[in-house]
Amino acid sequence: MKDTTVVIIGAGLTGLLIAYRLKQKGIACTILEARDKLGGRIQTHYSDNAPPLEMGATWLGKKHTQLNKLLEELSINTFIQELGENAIYEPMSISPAQLVQLPPNSDPSYRIVGGTSTLINKLAEALGEDEIHLSKIVKSINVVSDGLKISGDGFSIKAKQVISTLPPNLFINTINVTPSIPLNLQQIASQTHTWMGESIKVALSYATPFWRAEQMSGTIFSNVGPIPEMYDHSNYEDEKYALKGFLNGSYFSLDKEERLKMILVQLQKYFGDNAKDYLSYEETVWRAEPFTFKDYYDHVLPHQNNGHAAYHQTFLNDKLIIGGAETAKEFSGYMEGAVRSANYILENLISC
Numbered sequence: 001m002k003d004t005t006v007v008i009i010g011a012g013l014t015g016l017l018i019a020y021r022l023k024q025k026g027i028a029c030t031i032l033e034a035r036d037k038l039g040g041r042i043q044t045h046y047s048d049n050a051p052p053l054e055m056g057a058t059w060l061g062k063k064h065t066q067l068n069k070l071l072e073e074l075s076i077n078t079f080i081q082e083l084g085e086n087a088i089y090e091p092m093s094i095s096p097a098q099l100v101q102l103p104p105n106s107d108p109s110y111r112i113v114g115g116t117s118t119l120i121n122k123l124a125e126a127l128g129e130d131e132i133h134l135s136k137i138v139k140s141i142n143v144v145s146d147g148l149k150i151s152g153d154g155f156s157i158k159a160k161q162v163i164s165t166l167p168p169n170l171f172i173n174t175i176n177v178t179p180s181i182p183l184n185l186q187q188i189a190s191q192t193h194t195w196m197g198e199s200i201k202v203a204l205s206y207a208t209p210f211w212r213a214e215q216m217s218g219t220i221f222s223n224v225g226p227i228p229e230m231y232d233h234s235n236y237e238d239e240k241y242a243l244k245g246f247l248n249g250s251y252f253s254l255d256k257e258e259r260l261k262m263i264l265v266q267l268q269k270y271f272g273d274n275a276k277d278y279l280s281y282e283e284t285v286w287r288a289e290p291f292t293f294k295d296y297y298d299h300v301l302p303h304q305n306n307g308h309a310a311y312h313q314t315f316l317n318d319k320l321i322i323g324g325a326e327t328a329k330e331f332s333g334y335m336e337g338a339v340r341s342a343n344y345i346l347e348n349l350i351s352c
């Protein structure tokens with residue numbers, strides 16, 4: 001690995017977008033990614049018998065202006081998340097599920113045609129093999145005479161500036177920085193919530209969208225669970241069908257079989273035996289992903305310290321930048337936040 005001008009830690013949306021722009025400007029950069037794949041919290045699962053299944057980021061809205069601008073620039077299309085006219089609503093365990101009419105949706109959510117990973121792949125396509133290095137777990141950053149040295153097991157690289165795009169709580173607890181970054185930043189970072197870090201995503205694909213029949217719906221809201229929310233997740237072409245939702249995060253300690261069993265019991269309540277005839281089941285327990293989630297020392301609220309002003313400056317004499325979706329001033333935690341973080345860093349913090 002050659003020494004470079006800018007090292008970016010993490011090949012999620014923030015890291016890839018920064019690298020994409022730096023390449024356009026002719027600035028040399030290298031991405032170090034811990035996983036053996038790109039995307040971070042954007043993970044679309046592709047298989048023959050299912051639509052693209054989003055195990056991470058899925059929806060965007062018209063208000064996500066910088067993300068929409070990027071999609072347009074990359075010629076990536078979106079389509080409306082269909083909710084249908086009705087939803088299955090289960091208010092409490094002692095009363096049966098009911099079909100409720102949904103109000104007209106004036107601010108719909110959109111999905112990316114071909115899956116959210118299309119965005120990741122388009123950005124990565126523009127980068128060369130020399131620029132993205134997978135399976136490189138960064139463990140330390142040290143100030144050296146002419147920049148920073150970034151190291152992990154079996155590798156090290158020098159750069160003039162380093163940009164971390166890890167969720168701040170993960171960065172502060174897994175990468176050793178010498179000399180230490182200010183104590184107040186350490187405290188803020190360790191109490192910065194990682195959006196969706198505790199979530200469990202589940203998806204089942206089916207041969208037919210039986211939930212679209214009269215008096216039924218693929219939109220589910222349940223206070224009983226274990227799935228509190230579920231939606232029709234069929235592909236844009238509407239030729240491969242799936243239901244996708246969140247599983248109550250407290251079921252992370254069960255195994256996959258146990259979770260599937262509970263999910264099928266819930267779905268059978270609404271759809272009868274059709275629910276059992278799934279073609280594939282996919283799940284991602286995000287709190288078990290060591291390159292996304294790290295438990296907090298104290299209780300942390302959703303979005304706590306997201307967008308904190310501490311992240312909008314540089315550290316170690318301009319050499320270290322802490323970016324990523326959670327650091328964005330607006331829409332922090334979301335894809336829009338990742339794009340805004342990348343744009344802010346490119347416009348204000350990179351000095352190379």
Ligand SMILES: Cc1cc2nc3c(=O)[nH]c(=O)nc-3n(C[C@H](O)[C@H](O)[C@H](O)COP(=O)(O)OP(=O)(O)OC[C@H]3O[C@@H](n4cnc5c(N)ncnc54)[C@H](O)[C@@H]3O)c2cc1C
Nearest residue numbers: 010012013014034040041057058059138196325333334335
């Ligand atoms: C289940 C789920 C659902 C979501 N739904 C939505 C949604 O519908 N809409 C929306 O807008 N957003 C959603 N999000 C949030 C969205 O995914 C994130 O905002 C966005 O992907 C964050 O991008 P990022 O690049 O800032 O961070 P990340 O994607 O977290 O990227 C950080 C990268 O750093 C890597 N890394 C970690 N440690 C190291 C290390 N030591 N060395 C090297 N690399 C390392 C990671 O592997 C990762 O690739 C969802 C997230 C999840 C998990």
